[in-house]
Amino acid sequence: MPPILDIQNLYKSYGATEILKDINVAIDPGDFLVLVGPSGCGKSTLLNCIAGLEPISGGRMSIDGRDMTHVSPKDRDIAMVFQSYALYPTMTVAKNITFGMKVRGVDAATQAEKLAYVAQQLQIEPLLNRKPGQLSGGQRQRVAMGRALVRDPKLFLFDEPLSNLDAKLRVEMRTEIKALHQRLGASMVYVTHDQIEAMTLATKIVVMKGGVIQQIGTPAQIYNTPANLFVADFMGSPAMNLIPATTRANGNGTHIEIARPGADPVVLVDAQARDLPRDVIVGVRPEDIADAASTRTGADAQEAECLIDIVEPAGADTYAVLQLGGKHVTARLHSETTAKPGAPQRLAFDLGKVSYFSPDTGLRLN
Incomplete structure (x- = not known):
């Protein structure tokens, strides 16, 4: 079985400024990959390259064995959950979730079936007729996740989805995302600067600094056998x-x-x-x-x-x-x-x- 995501020798530059340097990482179907590192380390840029929102400057990338290096975002079979939720304020929760399916010409019966499934999974059935302005931050986050889940894509991409929530809600949503991953067995790539989030969610962690991968491993490997002083100091609270x-x-x-x-x-x-x-x-x-x-x-x-x-x-x-x-x-x-x-x-x-x-x-x- 090929890796669900395979990145080889990826580089990304803006003019003469190199942002990502020789990135090599692969994950198996069902893996939960977390990209973690301090602000400016290149993790969100890497996620945008995986999504096709940023063209890469060198290297290649495949999703489920298919070369995606120059494929447009809409043809990559991915779903993305943004930090800002990116919901349509004039649409109800139900319409926000089904809008993408409607655009792609999915029939009404399938739309209704998938909406009912994700609403039950995320426990948002009572919210379906509300608009985003009537929801809390945590509820909006669930709706954004629901919109991604109805796609049933090859790969879910999360860009710091919990950073706008307060500390208590962040912990609750972290638990929900972990449970969701375990239920669905979906393949996920998740960006965060929060190393506790990385340790609790990931099956595999990539620690980045200055556009360079410092270490790839399971949470236990990263925590117990850090590859260098940066990883040792960054991962763990209190630090090593x-x-x-x-x-x-x-x-x-x-x-x-x-x-x-x-x-x-x-x-x-x-x-x-x-x-x-x-x-x-x-x-x-x-x-x-x-x-x-x-x-x-x-x-x-x-x-x-x-x-x-x-x-x-x-x-x-x-x-x-x-x-x-x-x-x-x-x-x-x-x-x-x-x-x-x-x-x-x-x-x-x-x-x-x-x-x-x-x-x-x-x-x-x-």
Whole structure:
């Protein structure tokens, strides 16, 4: 079975300015691909290239095995949901959803059947006779999704569809989109700058920066084994701690020495680490630094006494901030932690989850 979307060596330039550089990505039918990165990284431009709204400057792209490089948007068998919803204000919800089918000459019975199906799927049956001006942001978003769903296209494209909603509604709609994907088994490409949205929705994530793909992988791969310092810092909330350290080979593994103010360095012995350069950046997620008495860390955990600077209760968790390697480091502790600001606390570092990066190239070393 061919990939539902296959992009090879894609470039996009505006004059002399290169926006997308050598983009290569493919997804299988039923995949939920999320393009994520900071503003200006090229993710929306890439989505527009997939849609045919922007001509590409080099490379090729196919949808379901058919070359779409120079095919017009209307002939690509795609449906797009925009950030602005793009609803017709003078039409009812029902007419907004069926308008595209009417233009394409779909018979009235099929229109009615598809309208009833998507209205039930999206739970918008009571809204069908209203106009967009009478709807909330979340309801408008459902209508925009309904208009896409009646198409039954090869590929759904979403351009930051939740960014205009408030935080609570965004979480609810995120859950609905995920459930919709699971029910329909549809192929989706979704653009967001919100890395939590990317982690929760995607079957595959593309992390972008400056028009270049930094890493492609499952949410677990992106989170647990980031390819470089940018991905490590961008994906995760709170972000991965990135701590400068020096290494020293030893018979029982590699000694990782991390400086701290007014005290001897913290020394951790990683039995698995091999062939590391002298200077490294140690990447460790906040949840992989726990109270020494905690059962959360694994068999590779090593303990060290650390001075706590700040304690931030956050309901089920308590975040503790300390200084290591000249950086503020966040530990995610249990809510019952005994950690106090200005007092030492014995912490366990899970070396089985640690990432090592080169300070020179930023690339992952393990």
